[in-house]
Amino acid sequence: MKELSELEFPETVRYTEDHEWAAVDGETVRIGVSDYAQDQLGDIVYVEMPEVGDIFEKGDEFGTLESVKAVSEIYMPVGGEVVAVNEALIDTPEMINQDPYGAWIVEIRPNDAGEYEELMSAEDYLDMLRG
Amino acid sequence: MEELRTTPLHRWHLDQGANMAHFGLYDMPLWYPAGAKAEHLAVIEAAGIFDTSHMALIGLRGKGALALLQRCFSKDLEHCQGKDRGPLTAGRCVYGVFLAEDGTVIDDAIVYRLGEDSWMVVVNAGMGGIVARHLEDRPEASGVQTIDYTDRIGKMDIQGPLAAKVLGRVLRDPQTVFAGMTYFSCKGGFGELIAPHPVTLLDGTPLLLSRTGYTGEFGFELFAAGDRIVSLWQTVLAAGEEFAVLPCGLAARDSLRTGAVLPLSHQDIGPWKFANNPWLFALPWDDGGKSFSKDFIGGRSLLDDPAGEYTLPFAGFDPRKITVGKDTFVTNLQGDTIGQVLTCATDMAIGRVGETIISVATPAAEGRPEEFRPRGLSCGFVKVHGPLAAGDIVIITDGRRDIRVEIRADIRPHRSARRPITSML
Numbered sequence: 021m022k023e024l025s026e027l028e029f030p031e032t033v034r035y036t037e038d039h040e041w042a043a044v045d046g047e048t049v050r051i052g053v054s055d056y057a058q059d060q061l062g063d064i065v066y067v068e069m070p071e072v073g074d075i076f077e078k079g080d081e082f083g084t085l086e087s088v089k090a091v092s093e094i095y096m097p098v099g100g101e102v103v104a105v106n107e108a109l110i111d112t113p114e115m116i117n118q119d120p121y122g123a124w125i126v127e128i129r130p131n132d133a134g135e136y137e138e139l140m141s142a143e144d145y146l147d148m149l150r151g
Numbered sequence: 152m153e154e155l156r157t158t159p160l161h162r163w164h165l166d167q168g169a170n171m172a173h174f175g176l177y178d179m180p181l182w183y184p185a186g187a188k189a190e191h192l193a194v195i196e197a198a199g200i201f202d203t204s205h206m207a208l209i210g211l212r213g214k215g216a217l218a219l220l221q222r223c224f225s226k227d228l229e230h231c232q233g234k235d236r237g238p239l240t241a242g243r244c245v246y247g248v249f250l251a252e253d254g255t256v257i258d259d260a261i262v263y264r265l266g267e268d269s270w271m272v273v274v275n276a277g278m279g280g281i282v283a284r285h286l287e288d289r290p291e292a293s294g295v296q297t298i299d300y301t302d303r304i305g306k307m308d309i310q311g312p313l314a315a316k317v318l319g320r321v322l323r324d325p326q327t328v329f330a331g332m333t334y335f336s337c338k339g340g341f342g343e344l345i346a347p348h349p350v351t352l353l354d355g356t357p358l359l360l361s362r363t364g365y366t367g368e369f370g371f372e373l374f375a376a377g378d379r380i381v382s383l384w385q386t387v388l389a390a391g392e393e394f395a396v397l398p399c400g401l402a403a404r405d406s407l408r409t410g411a412v413l414p415l416s417h418q419d420i421g422p423w424k425f426a427n428n429p430w431l432f433a434l435p436w437d438d439g440g441k442s443f444s445k446d447f448i449g450g451r452s453l454l455d456d457p458a459g460e461y462t463l464p465f466a467g468f469d470p471r472k473i474t475v476g477k478d479t480f481v482t483n484l485q486g487d488t489i490g491q492v493l494t495c496a497t498d499m500a501i502g503r504v505g506e507t508i509i510s511v512a513t514p515a516a517e518g519r520p521e522e523f524r525p526r527g528l529s530c531g532f533v534k535v536h537g538p539l540a541a542g543d544i545v546i547i548t549d550g551r552r553d554i555r556v557e558i559r560a561d562i563r564p565h566r567s568a569r570r571p572i573t574s575m576l
Binding site for chain 2: 021022059060062063065066068084086088089090091111113114117
């Protein structure tokens, strides 16, 4: 397991207590899991994703990550409608381990831009991890 | 609460950045930075090394040791070796279980005959004291010396098709060592644990080398004095570098053994009857296969009142699994609960081609497509209330997700464990 100092927490995305990240990209938000999450989970072998058009509230479970260790649910950092899923993860789920901030899982059109602003900054997230 | 234990390699695991977890009473590596998938594949395609110093080891000495083991251990040690089922000879070992009188499992074990009256019993982490007491409490133990060596012995495994090539670089006179080393045989030794034919490293360190393992792949378990295990580990790893050998953690060990249909004691076998499961070869069947060739603790209970439950291997159709817990169940296709899930892992070296399970080790002539890059299949063991046939479909569920899986006779094909050693040098 890596030390926190060896993990990356870019300031260009925001974080949840459940270790997802969200990044605004124009009118949509891309969502993935943090470097801390992938390091804890170990090799991701399968990603279960929602369908385009599915609608979720903030905090809803929208899929699962299957790692060698366990099955982990992933939760919506902000509510909205799924406009795209990262189909590359179907055949290469390990991209989440290799590039956690490049390997987005879903892209959504948010209902409420205010929800994004409530998410943690990299600094706050790191403070949370340090306990 | 008992203090968390560590093996002599604990500092090495931490220095490598291993992801650690508690396993039984021990703090053990789950995987190293290469990741569990790379480690799993290394064991099937090259070789991997495992710290197994948490395993417990009991020595038995004395003229009565055979009679004691005959009473307590499930294999008939006088009728178990070779086609003619002769007595276990010095330098050979067998897999079996220690049962309670009611036929439930105390632990599984490999029993080694090191010499005429010298035996070694390898059981699971934390079980040394329990199994030693189980043996010592028997009237047959009179005159038998029982020694729990657990904290004095280091153990590591090297598993994978290149294991002998790697060991060939670090052993003195490897040709002689490997000559005649059939599956479930051992050579060498140290201290009081001495089997026929010495085995030493090039630096003179004596080893007990056993052609056994817990992955389903070709390989060896290496026993040495506790203070030699770190240097042994580093020596083997350095020799293995050119063969792409990886250190492997418990995650790869679990996914490899599950694909090889090997049970985890206290999870797949445990405090229920040792019956109707894939491991009945551990029992002392007579030639007719209906009764036992000896009387032993727990045997009568199995014959008189076999269990109504069935433990069966399964494999899924993709890598999805469930995290096994008290709320995980097996249902039939109508949704009726028919049992529980014991183990659920992902064997990352296999995938389905049509209905057939193919491994990265499957020869092209036997169905492996070119550019075969499997995503892995979930697999494990279920315990159900009635018999099912290979090919039957059931659902495993944690109440949130339902996964269709197939009852199997076997899981990962083309395993290398039983290949003749002459083809592996």
